[in-house]
Amino acid sequence: MTMFTAPKITQPGCPRKCGNLTVPYPFGVGLGGNCSRGLWYDVFCMTSYDPPKAFLIPAEDTLKKGIEILDISETHIRLKNQIGYICFNSTNVISPRFADMINFVLLTKASPYSVSGTTNKFFAVGCNDYFTVSGSITNDPSFFIISGDGGKSCRTKCSTGAKDVVAGECNGIGCCQSTIPNGIRSYEMHEYNSNHTNISSYNPCGYSFVADHESFKFRGLPDLDDPNFINRTMYDAPLVLDWAISNVTCANARRNRDTYECKGNTSCVNADDSGIGGYRCKCLPGYEGNPYLSPGCS
Numbered sequence: 001m002t003m004f005t006a007p008k009i010t011q012p013g014c015p016r017k018c019g020n021l022t023v024p025y026p027f028g029v030g031l032g033g034n035c036s037r038g039l040w041y042d043v044f045c046m047t048s049y050d051p052p053k054a055f056l057i058p059a060e061d062t063l064k065k066g067i068e069i070l071d072i073s074e075t076h077i078r079l080k081n082q083i084g085y086i087c088f089n090s091t092n093v094i095s096p097r098f099a100d101m102i103n104f105v106l107l108t109k110a111s112p113y114s115v116s117g118t119t120n121k122f123f124a125v126g127c128n129d130y131f132t133v134s135g136s137i138t139n140d141p142s143f144f145i146i147s148g149d150g151g152k153s154c155r156t157k158c159s160t161g162a163k164d165v166v167a168g169e170c171n172g173i174g175c176c177q178s179t180i181p182n183g184i185r186s187y188e189m190h191e192y193n194s195n196h197t198n199i200s201s202y203n204p205c206g207y208s209f210v211a212d213h214e215s216f217k218f219r220g221l222p223d224l225d226d227p228n229f230i231n232r233t234m235y236d237a238p239l240v241l242d243w244a245i246s247n248v249t250c251a252n253a254r255r256n257r258d259t260y261e262c263k264g265n266t267s268c269v270n271a272d273d274s275g276i277g278g279y280r281c282k283c284l285p286g287y288e289g290n291p292y293l294s295p296g297c298s
Contacts, residue, residue: 009290011035018043019051026245026261026292027072031057037245037261037292040112043069070238075273075280076116078212078238083230084131084189087205088196095205112243114276117182119240121213124176125223126206127158127165129194133180133210135187137275154178154208158224162202167220175218180210182242183275205229211237244271244278253279264296 009024010016014035017023021043028035029045036042044055044066055066056079068080087095115135124131132153154176158165165174180187189208196204203224216237223229245261246253250268253260262268262281271278283289283297291297 008293011293015045018045018054019049021054021069021072023054023072025290029054040110070235074282075242075271076119077113077241077243079241081209081211081234081237081239083233084191084208085205085230086129086191086194086196088200089204090197090200092197111185112245112247112278113241114182114274115180115184115187115210116240116242116273117180117184117275118273119212119214120180120210122152122154122178122180122208122210123170123213123216123237124154124156124206124208125174125218125229126156126194127162127174127196127199127203127224129156129206129208130154130192131194131206131208132190132192133178133187133208134190135180135184137181137183137185152178152180156206158199158203162199162221162224165220165224167222168218169220170218174220174224177213181275182273185276207233209233209237210239212240242271242274242276244274244276244280246279247277248279249277250279261292262296263291263294265298266291266296 011025011028011034015023015029018029023029023043026037027041027043029043031042031044032039042057044057046053046055054069056069057066069077070080071078085095086093122133156172156174156176158174162174169175170177187210191206191208194206196206207229216233249270253268265284265287266281267284269280269282271280281291283291287297289297
């Protein structure tokens, strides 16, 4: 009888999974160990949850700022999202919250991550809201693009009673969306001129977030008055990061065989879609396995 073994996806002796998340090399479970390519690829597995949850922890940061990882693929890492919001009752603002979300992950030049402009869009949900997003698109964290021009702002409106809001449509009535560029290292969201005091009975809050545009589905009126909107959207509409190896091209990476990550029977692909450079490895056609692990694909 022929025995089959699971394909090799991790360094020897390293866990394949954290809870329900599969963690393939160059990522690895543990902090500062030998399971990942380096500190930026470390995955912290929080076993106090049942099942355990995985978190992305930057090398210079603290555990309290970790972001939960939902999925790791060959080109992307999906994270539990964070939602900016502002809520009103009939007389006043009751819970403003607009703060930077992921600066601590993406700002440094060493980071292999950027917000995917191809996969994500900037969304706002609510009536009579105006939201903007700004972010760093270079390795210099002092350089920021300011939204308002270039398709990085979002304005919503509704008729009385939100009777014109349609499920599945995000065209400015109850929901708006805007493209973002590739290569964003970090971003902030801001709220301007929102006021729900006269519509709080059917839309107490306005929300903004950057998320996978294929995952977020606007439900229409139910989303405008859903007390669980934030908790649900955090998981249903994740934030997607591009990831790559280093910040050099394939041609330059091959010059140093000690640090070149593509092993046998693989090809090197420049990560031009990330906006920050770098490269990725993939198995040749007809081969399979983890292209980053010796001896390579088979």
